[in-house]
Amino acid sequence: QVQLVESGGGLVKPGGSLRLSCAASGFTFRTYYMTWIRQAPGKGLEWVSYIDTSGTSIYYGDSVKGRFIISRDNANKSLHLQMNSLRAEDTAVYYCARALDSGGNSYFDYWGQGTLVTVSS
């Protein structure tokens, strides 16, 4: 069955860096687009970043552009998010999710359980 398992979250000081990982299993990872989505405590969902199958098309939300870097390792079936210059407002649960494209639409059919990132001094 499809599984996505995030890791790498934790407590980091403002201005610091953190690298999240997402281990995928149960599907042909290299053929799927992948995304990161976050949820601040008690708040709604916010899309963070998207990467295509080969890693050549990458997009970021405005709030993280220039600070976060998404990447993938198809050989090892893993997705990563390098987070730099972290701010208090980056505090959230970070989910990796598989993205499906359908006739111009795109949606997330599988999600990981999430990893909590806390940015605080």
Next chain:
Amino acid sequence: DIQMTQSPSSLSASVGDRVTITCQASQDIANHLNWYQQRPGKAPKLLIYDASSLETGVPSRFSGSGSGTDFTLSISSLQPEDIATYYCQSFDIFPPYTFGQGTKLEI
């Protein structure tokens, strides 16, 4: 960017009730609208894609409708396990993806 306005923000209903949640897009998005359920403490789960297509394994009491700018998620007969927050999500030609602000459903 597309803005999604979801209503109501919270809703209280009884077991067996029919429940309706609406989502309005700031511009025409055809049928590029998806719905998710997030139970407390859990990851979101896809319910409906392409505005009205039921994801495999989702109970048939859930349904979606709409196109263009106005969309609806309905639960025909509310069950206790439907306690959750529901989010709509749209997609433009390129990312970003946009989520509605969520509807918290209580019994």
